[in-house]
Amino acid sequence: MASLIPCPHCGRRPKEEFTIRGAALERPGPDAGQAAWMDYVYLRDNPRGAYREYWHHTSGCRRWLVVSRNTATHDVTGAEDAAAGKGGKA
Amino acid sequence: MRYSALSILLNGLRGNAGWRPAWRQPQPRPHYDVVIVGGGGHGLATAYYLAKEFGITNVAVLEKNYIGSGNVGRNTTIIRSNYLLPGNNPFYELSMKLWEGLEQDFNFNAMVSQRGVVNLYHSDAQRDAYVRRGNAMRLHGVDAELLDRDAIRAVLPFLDFDNARFPIQGGLIQRRGGTVRHDAVAWGYARGADSRGVDIVQNCEVTGVRQDGNRVTGVETTQGFIGCDRLALAAAGNSSQVAQMAGLRLPVESHVLQAFVSEALKPFIDCVVTFGAGHFYVSQSDKGGLVFGGDIDGYNSYAQRGNLATVEHVAEAGKALIPALSRVRVLRSWGGVMDMSMDGSPIIDRVHRDNLYLNAGWCYGGFKATPASGYCFAHLIAKGEPHETTRQMRLDRFERGYLIDEKGQGAQPNLH
Numbered sequence: 085m086a087s088l089i090p091c092p093h094c095g096r097r098p099k100e101e102f103t104i105r106g107a108a109l110e111r112p113g114p115d116a117g118q119a120a121w122m123d124y125v126y127l128r129d130n131p132r133g134a135y136r137e138y139w140h141h142t143s144g145c146r147r148w149l150v151v152s153r154n155t156a157t158h159d160v161t162g163a164e165d166a167a168a169g170k171g172g173k174a
Numbered sequence: 175m176r177y178s179a180l181s182i183l184l185n186g187l188r189g190n191a192g193w194r195p196a197w198r199q200p201q202p203r204p205h206y207d208v209v210i211v212g213g214g215g216h217g218l219a220t221a222y223y224l225a226k227e228f229g230i231t232n233v234a235v236l237e238k239n240y241i242g243s244g245n246v247g248r249n250t251t252i253i254r255s256n257y258l259l260p261g262n263n264p265f266y267e268l269s270m271k272l273w274e275g276l277e278q279d280f281n282f283n284a285m286v287s288q289r290g291v292v293n294l295y296h297s298d299a300q301r302d303a304y305v306r307r308g309n310a311m312r313l314h315g316v317d318a319e320l321l322d323r324d325a326i327r328a329v330l331p332f333l334d335f336d337n338a339r340f341p342i343q344g345g346l347i348q349r350r351g352g353t354v355r356h357d358a359v360a361w362g363y364a365r366g367a368d369s370r371g372v373d374i375v376q377n378c379e380v381t382g383v384r385q386d387g388n389r390v391t392g393v394e395t396t397q398g399f400i401g402c403d404r405l406a407l408a409a410a411g412n413s414s415q416v417a418q419m420a421g422l423r424l425p426v427e428s429h430v431l432q433a434f435v436s437e438a439l440k441p442f443i444d445c446v447v448t449f450g451a452g453h454f455y456v457s458q459s460d461k462g463g464l465v466f467g468g469d470i471d472g473y474n475s476y477a478q479r480g481n482l483a484t485v486e487h488v489a490e491a492g493k494a495l496i497p498a499l500s501r502v503r504v505l506r507s508w509g510g511v512m513d514m515s516m517d518g519s520p521i522i523d524r525v526h527r528d529n530l531y532l533n534a535g536w537c538y539g540g541f542k543a544t545p546a547s548g549y550c551f552a553h554l555i556a557k558g559e560p561h562e563t564t565r566q567m568r569l570d571r572f573e574r575g576y577l578i579d580e581k582g583q584g585a586q587p588n589l590h
Contacts, residue, residue: 085473085481100483104473106427106588118573125585126425126516126572130414132476155428156476 085158092165093145099160105138108150108166132156138166177281196361197368202375202400206234208555209393209402211380211416213237215246215356215541216533217408218363218374219548220555222280225370227549228556233372234402236395238379242360245410248478248510249541250433250455250467252446254291254351255316258307261566261578262519263314268563269546270316270350276545282362284354285460290445291351294326294333294495296340300450304346311348321345330447334497340451351446353457353465359544383420390420390530406531406555411476411511413534422526424534425516425572427587429470430509431538432480434488436502438462452491464502466492470512470538472588480509512538518590519578522551522560523569531555532569537590 088096107128112120132155139151148166153159175181175194185192208224210217213235224230237243253273255266277284295301301320308318322344327335335342364374375397382394383405392401409416411428439462448455456466468488471480485507492499515521515535520543525532533551536543550561560567566578583589 099481104588106586107474122573123423127423128414128425128427129418129423130427130474132412132415132428135474137474153473155474158475158477158481 085153086160089139089151089160090163091141091144091149092163093147094141097141097144101141101143102149103140103142105140105148108136108138139163177283196365197374200373200375202234202236202373202378202395202397204399205392205401206373207232207402208404208406209233209400210235210406210408211393212408212410212412213241213364213374213376214244214408214410215359215363215544216410216536216547216551217406218360218367219544220406220408220533220551221367221372221374221548222363222370223549223552224556225367225372228552230556231371233367234400235367235372235374236378236380236393236400237374237376238396240376241364241374242357245510245512245540246360246544247357248433248508249356249538250457250465251353251356251541252291252351252455252457253286253354253542254348254446255542256291256293256307256311256318256346256348256351257580258310259578259580260314262580263311263316265546265550265563265567266543267314267316268549269543272545272549273354274350276362280362280366282358282365284358284362286352286354288350288352289457290347290349291448292321292326292330292345292347292445293448294342294345294450296343296451298343301343308346317348317350319347319349321347329445330443332442332496332498333447334495337494340494347445353446353459356541363548380416380419383416385420385527388528390527404529404531404555406533406551408533408551410534410536410540411513413513413532417532417534420527420530422532424521425569425585426513426535427474428476429473429512429514429588430475430477430480431467431470431512432484432488432507432509433465433467434485434504434507435459436464436466436504439464439502447495449491449495452494454488454491454495456492456496463505464499470514470588475509476511478509478511480507512536514538514587514590516572516585516587517577517579518581518583520547520567521569522547522554522564522567524554524558525569
């Protein structure tokens with residue numbers, strides 16, 4: 085994997101500063117029903133290739149990021165603040 | 175050809191010119207009773223037991239690379255059955271019993287060595303958890319023994335017992351656990367299956383699954399279409415990819431796990447030792463190299479190679495446990511792609527098509543399970559009903575809420 089992650093707040097930082105949470109999925113609403121929640125909690129596309137996942141910049145800005153990465157080559161192609169895509173304050 | 179001391183002697187006298195390849199290199203036929211996707215340990219064992227125990231010999235094993243190129247040749251060779259939960263324990267004990275008779279059964283030297291597996295504990299709470307697990311094992315008829323600090327010191331004097339942060343208080347030992355020559359497991363099963371008529375087709379990648387209504391009719395491969403009455407998936411780290419071809423999403427993520435071997439040393443570790451305070455496990459091979467590993471890297475990967483940060487982490491854990499390792503040189507490290515399931519336990523089940531069977535979710539414990547996985551998967555395919563030890567290893571356990579969560583981590587695959 086790329087050794088440096090382009091954190092939108094801190095610049096390029098070593099990946100060891102981050103904690104990986106896993107797939108960046110759309111969380112269903114509380115009343116979305118059992119099938120939608122089953123899907124969200126347990127089922128995964130698990131793609132071979134482009135992948136978006138939540139990373140926490142634990143030893144930096146402590147913001148949650150969405151890192152774009154390739155699971156076959158380990159190339160990191162980008163990182164954005166997780167709140168940015170949801171209308172939050174990035 | 176049956177291997178024996180006499181055959182070795184006679185072939186030696188004839189300049190070893192009489193040996194024949196242990197399995198054929200067949201062209202795939204247009205149709206089989208059973209097609210198994212994945213020529214790893216589990217796929218080959220499944221073919222072997224289908225042919226030997228259940229009389230189904232019109233079987234093909236399709237492997238996209240060469241057999242033994244995946245996880246069966248990439249693990250740290252450990253076998254054990256020291257599980258806590260009733261959904262797991264009888265299955266892994268069945269596996270242990272099959273390991274104990276395996277070499278005679280398939281007439282191949284797999285170097286099964288029951289040298290003992292020691293799990294160290296470093297706190298009162300951890301001791302209590304090990305007592306509970308040891309008692310659960312004994313209730314299932316599995317051997318387990320709690321050793322105190324002095325008993326551990328007698329067998330493993332070189333450990334850092336007085337580590338300031340994680341002093342060693344004792345350990346749980348399963349004496350029947352140990353190691354097995356992993357490549358020989360693949361070769362032995364391949365040879366045994368092949369001699370009973372199974373076609374092992376290497377360099378044959380499955381690219382699609384052809385379906386007709388509620389049935390699978392065959393697979394598209396790089397060597398053309400191959401029809402089948404029953405399709406069995408045993409693709410380990412690539413399970414999600416193969417299942418997707420059949421229109422199925424799995425509760426599985428693929429992660430990379432690294433393993434390591436050191437330069438050869440004089441014998442000093444005569445069992446398998448696991449560090450209870452970090453994730454580190456080590457044994458010594460017959461060639462003298464220390465074979466060891468740690469945790470998965472923690473991110474989804476299909477790359478079969480890991481990252482330096484994990485190499486450092488494993489080395490630090492090893493050094494914390496055995497200070498004498500500080501100047502040992504590591505010869506090689508490598509990575510395998512693990513099918514990490516959402517509760518840390520495997521799936522052996524018939525899935526959403528009438529004749530489609532799934533064997534996946536082994537996390538990083540698949541090697542020790544190889545014989546029982548093959549046996550139980552063959553049982554399911556041949557009889558249409560699960561073996562009694564795999565009744566809980568169903569795919570629908572996740573939506574029904576019957577998880578087999580040995581570590582209690584929940585749906586977070588990089589923590590199992």
